[in-house]
Amino acid sequence: MTTGQAEPMVKIRSLRKRFGSVEVLKGIDLDVPHGQVVCVVGPSGSGKSTLLRCVNRMETIDSGRIWVDGELMGYAERGGRLHLLAPAELCRQRRPIGMVFQRFHLFPHRTAIENVMEGPVTVLGTSRAEARRQATELLERVGLSDRADHYPAQLSGGQQQRVAIARSLAMRPKLMLFDEPTSALDPELVQEVLAVMRDLAASGMTMMVVTHEMGFAREVGDQLVFVDGGVIVERGDPREVLAAPKNDRFRTFLGQVL
Amino acid sequence: MEVTSTGSSAGSQDGEPSAQVPVELPIEAVRPPRPGRVIGAGVALLFLVWLAYTVIVNENLHWDVIVSFLMDGRILGGLWVTIQLTVFSMAIGLVLGVLAAVMQLSDNPVLRGTSGLYTWFFRGTPLLVQLIFWFNIGLVFPSFGIGVPFDGPKLIEWQANELITPFTAALLGLAINEGAYMAEIVRAGIRSVDPGQREAAEALGMSHGQVLRRVVLPQAMRVIIPPTGNQFISMLKTTSMVSVIAGAELLTVAQRIYLGNFEVIAMLIVASIWYVVLTTIASIGQHFIEKRFERGHAALGARVRRNLRPFAKEPA
Numbered sequence: 191m192t193t194g195q196a197e198p199m200v201k202i203r204s205l206r207k208r209f210g211s212v213e214v215l216k217g218i219d220l221d222v223p224h225g226q227v228v229c230v231v232g233p234s235g236s237g238k239s240t241l242l243r244c245v246n247r248m249e250t251i252d253s254g255r256i257w258v259d260g261e262l263m264g265y266a267e268r269g270g271r272l273h274l275l276a277p278a279e280l281c282r283q284r285r286p287i288g289m290v291f292q293r294f295h296l297f298p299h300r301t302a303i304e305n306v307m308e309g310p311v312t313v314l315g316t317s318r319a320e321a322r323r324q325a326t327e328l329l330e331r332v333g334l335s336d337r338a339d340h341y342p343a344q345l346s347g348g349q350q351q352r353v354a355i356a357r358s359l360a361m362r363p364k365l366m367l368f369d370e371p372t373s374a375l376d377p378e379l380v381q382e383v384l385a386v387m388r389d390l391a392a393s394g395m396t397m398m399v400v401t402h403e404m405g406f407a408r409e410v411g412d413q414l415v416f417v418d419g420g421v422i423v424e425r426g427d428p429r430e431v432l433a434a435p436k437n438d439r440f441r442t443f444l445g446q447v448l
Numbered sequence: 449m450e451v452t453s454t455g456s457s458a459g460s461q462d463g464e465p466s467a468q469v470p471v472e473l474p475i476e477a478v479r480p481p482r483p484g485r486v487i488g489a490g491v492a493l494l495f496l497v498w499l500a501y502t503v504i505v506n507e508n509l510h511w512d513v514i515v516s517f518l519m520d521g522r523i524l525g526g527l528w529v530t531i532q533l534t535v536f537s538m539a540i541g542l543v544l545g546v547l548a549a550v551m552q553l554s555d556n557p558v559l560r561g562t563s564g565l566y567t568w569f570f571r572g573t574p575l576l577v578q579l580i581f582w583f584n585i586g587l588v589f590p591s592f593g594i595g596v597p598f599d600g601p602k603l604i605e606w607q608a609n610e611l612i613t614p615f616t617a618a619l620l621g622l623a624i625n626e627g628a629y630m631a632e633i634v635r636a637g638i639r640s641v642d643p644g645q646r647e648a649a650e651a652l653g654m655s656h657g658q659v660l661r662r663v664v665l666p667q668a669m670r671v672i673i674p675p676t677g678n679q680f681i682s683m684l685k686t687t688s689m690v691s692v693i694a695g696a697e698l699l700t701v702a703q704r705i706y707l708g709n710f711e712v713i714a715m716l717i718v719a720s721i722w723y724v725v726l727t728t729i730a731s732i733g734q735h736f737i738e739k740r741f742e743r744g745h746a747a748l749g750a751r752v753r754r755n756l757r758p759f760a761k762e763p764a
């Protein structure tokens with residue numbers, strides 16, 4: 191173990207985000223230590239997706255600071271002033287942050303293995319042969335070696351989501367963001383995706399997971415945060431907060447989800 | 449043993465339920481009489497026969513002249529110019545269209561405005577006027593050069609009269625006009641791609657250009673290709689407008705010939721026959737390409753290769 195005072199992988203301070211006149215995030219503070227899994231839960235429209243999208247700078251923010259692995263996201267601080275990063279710098283910052291979407295968003299014109307190779311070949315300049323070798327390994331890791339040459343349309347939802355996870359892992363991320371990765375799946379397919387995520391967590395990946403799967407949160411999560419109305423209303427060890435929720439709204443929410 | 453299809457398998461020997469033999473119930477229904485259709489078809493056929501007869505026996509049409517000019521060297525030369533004009537102006541128009549479409553969808557209001565001005569102006573003025581304008585551009589800008597803008601010194605300079613031949617004027621007019629229409633088609637194609645695709649690509653760390661080239665445009669092609677085929681077929685005929693600036697394409701050549709031999713109708717028919725041949729070939733090509741694109745979501749390159757495999761040389 192390294193020294194305990196290491197910077198967290200993700201550090202969010204006083205994050206505010208508005209769309210037009212609607213403030214969606216109203217001051218979020220959150221730390222995700224290295225190797226931990228933070229599960230984010232909350233009602234629809236509470237700003238969970240927006241929170242994740244701010245972390246990899248898919249959304250600009252209105253105030254606050256976000257650091258990933260010690261690096262300020264979206265800005266450079268020079269001479270006591272913030273300077274917006276150029277697009278190329280943003281791309282560089284996004285590279286080591288994987289993102290998995292509710293609706294998979296696999297590239298439909300490429301096969302499973304080509305989807306996994308796309309990032310390394312296009313963004314990292316990896317040779318096709320090397321990328322193919324890595325992609326083969328990753329597909330094996332998510333249990334889809336035999337589907338390498340299938341197009342997304344020929345795969346089940348669970349299989350597509352596992353390819354999407356492999357596609358993110360191909361960039362060798364240090365942080366993975368999951369936005370309701372199992373919400374679009376038929377119930378019998380949820381477990382195969384959660385199993386892959388469980389393995390990933392066990393391998394020490396730092397993860398932020400927006401989910402309604404309380405079983406997963408209880409079993410894999412190191413921290414659970416409940417977001418409502420753009421603020422974190424309750425947080426703590428998932429096993430404890432799920433067993434004895436203090437906040438009324440959280441209790442009501444759990445009553446609806448469980 | 450006779451197996452009846454009544455399903456009661458009482459006669460099954462070894463106690464097993466006998467496999468049910470499906471009942472055949474062939475349908476040999478009699479169509480109701482449809483006298484209207486028969487009469488309609490008869491009338492149409494009669495009309496076609498009459499039309500063919502009057503055309504064929506008509507002495508004013510000079511079929512012998514038509515046949516003798518169909519393969520005339522000048523006509524074939526004009527045909528070649530028509531093909532070149534079509535292919536080049538479509539290719540340049542496609543590039544301009546992609547550029548304009550990408551500018552139109554950008555966040556930068558100046559780029560958006562420039563693109564909007566371009567499509568607004570060139571779709572808003574007649575092509576005929578544009579062609580005559582480009583041909584006479586020398587009246588406005590007697591010389592072109594590369595150098596410092598706003599009347600600064602020039603590195604190279606050309607005289608408009610040397611640069612602007614009927615062919616280059618035609619190419620300019622057709623390509624720039626086509627670009628304005630292609631911009632709309634490409635834009636519709638790009639907008640048809642799920643925004644989630646762009647997000648997934650950006651999350652991998654791709655730049656705007658990479659997102660466009662690797663993810664968005666390949667998927668937009670499915671929507672872009674069919675109308676582009678229509679534009680191509682229509683361009684084959686639109687090139688005939690170039691005859692107003694004596695562009696040496698098919699119609700111009702036909703006109704030049706009939707000014708000499710006064711076979712106006714015959715020459716127009718010769719030109720029309722070639723236009724029909726060209727558009728027919730293009731339609732067949734379009735049908736082929738569209739069918740390939742409707743099938744699944746596979747990438748064009750991979751699919752074209754797969755489809756060509758049966759025609760490739762037999763492996764040794």
Ligand SMILES: Nc1ncnc2c1ncn2[C@@H]1O[C@H](COP(=O)(O)OP(=O)(O)OP(=O)(O)O)[C@@H](O)[C@H]1O
Binds near residue numbers: 209232237
């Ligand atoms: N691009 C946008 N433009 C305008 N409003 C937006 C945008 N994205 C999100 N919102 C709004 O912000 C609020 C929070 O959205 P967000 O997607 O973060 O919620 P969520 O917690 O992920 O909800 P869900 O569980 O339904 O996914 C919603 O009211 C939504 O309508």
Ligand SMILES: [Mg+2]
Binds near residue numbers: 238240369370
């Ligand atoms: Mg969401």
